[in-house]
Amino acid sequence: VKQIKKLKITFDVGHSLKESKSEFYRFLKLGSNIEHIHLHDFRNKFDHLYFKDIKKLVEIISKIEKNGYNKTITFEIFFNLKNGKQRLAS
Numbered sequence: 058v059k060q061i062k063k064l065k066i067t068f069d070v071g072h073s074l075k076e077s078k079s080e081f082y083r084f085l086k087l088g089s090n091i092e093h094i095h096l097h098d099f100r101n102k103f104d105h106l107y108f109k110d111i112k113k114l115v116e117i118i119s120k121i122e123k124n125g126y127n128k129t130i131t132f133e134i135f136f137n138l139k140n141g142k143q144r145l146a147s
Contacts, residue, residue, distance in 0.1 A: 069094075100138065105135040106137070106138065
């Protein structure tokens with residue numbers, strides 16, 4: 058991404074955090090190359106979930122803001138967990 062100056066990315070926070078916290082911080086270092094952010098939570102193997110822990114959401118947004126990002130963020134929440142199974146959110 059750094060080699061192509063005009064290249065922009067969509068940063069998927071949930072996917073980076075699912076990998077590891079260090080991956081999240083590595084992506085944040087891309088700074089001005091981030092044009093848009095997708096935001097969702099994950100639990101275990103389940104992805105694209107709402108934030109059950111609001112403190113976690115606030116902490117993530119705070120870190121994004123401290124990194125200087127002030128563009129668009131989309132919540133990418135498609136599923137709920139019910140009885141340990143992933144269901145489409147309604």
